[in-house]
Amino acid sequence: xxxxxxxxxxSKLGGVIGGGLQLFFSYFKDLVGREVTVxxxxxxxxxxxxxxxxxxxxxxLENTRVVDQDKYPHMLSVRNCFIRGSVVRYVQLPPxxxxxxxxxxxxxxxxxxx
Amino acid sequence: xxxxxxxxxxxxxxxxxxSLDERIYVKLRSDRELRGKLHAYDQxxxxxxxxxxxxxxxxxxxxxxYEEILRSTKRTIPFLFVRGDGVILVSPPLRTA
Numbered sequence: 628x629x630x631x632x633x634x635x636x637x638s639k640l641g642g643v644i645g646g647g648l649q650l651f652f653s654y655f656k657d658l659v660g661r662e663v664t665v666x667x668x669x670x671x672x673x674x675x676x677x678x679x680x681x682x683x684x685x686x687x688l689e690n691t692r693v694v695d696q697d698k699y700p701h702m703l704s705v706r707n708c709f710i711r712g713s714v715v716r717y718v719q720l721p722p723x724x725x726x727x728x729x730x731x732x733x734x735x736x737x738x739x740x741x
Numbered sequence: 742x743x744x745x746x747x748x749x750x751x752x753x754x755x756x757x758x759x760s761l762d763e764r765i766y767v768k769l770r771s772d773r774e775l776r777g778k779l780h781a782y783d784q785x786x787x788x789x790x791x792x793x794x795x796x797x798x799x800x801x802x803x804x805x806x807y808e809e810i811l812r813s814t815k816r817t818i819p820f821l822f823v824r825g826d827g828v829i830l831v832s833p834p835l836r837t838a
Contacts (some may be wrong), residue, residue, distance in 0.1 A: 628814070651787050668771075677808070716823075716824060717823055717824070718821070718822040719822075720819075720820040720821065722819045722820055727762075730781040731761055731781070733781065734761060734782060735761070737784075741795050
């Protein structure tokens, strides 16, 4: 199931769920199960397996570890976490999960729709 | 040459659409700057960039002279999703005539 499927779903449901465009929601749903590094606005970087994502780009990670454990020892025991979308600064993506052509197409479609 | 509809800049986001697949400069909050190839964006300015170079600029005050010392830290990231709420400005690639 690819990005195009989710964009189709979006166009089908767009009116119902507020007409929001959701390129990145679809993209992150395709990324479920992959290892990502999420960098927060407070500079904490957490690496883990993407468990799920929602329309706000809230993220749930599993098997997490903090990248700089010496600086954040209080995070040592955190193995699963929910991250509020608004505190995310970056998500480092695995290169094998980036299909550039698909992203370009989806972006152009999104730009037309918006 | 692209069709007129494809290349016309009618609203600000059109400028970013025309930068797809080009290297752009992004200025972010907390004194961060990115340079990378734009692969995807949306209306919030969420973006996916490739071959990213991030520069973080910090100001340190010299203990004795109280001079401000600018220090920049660089790192590269292959693929990066950037959340749009941190974006201050996006600049298309410099076109050399």
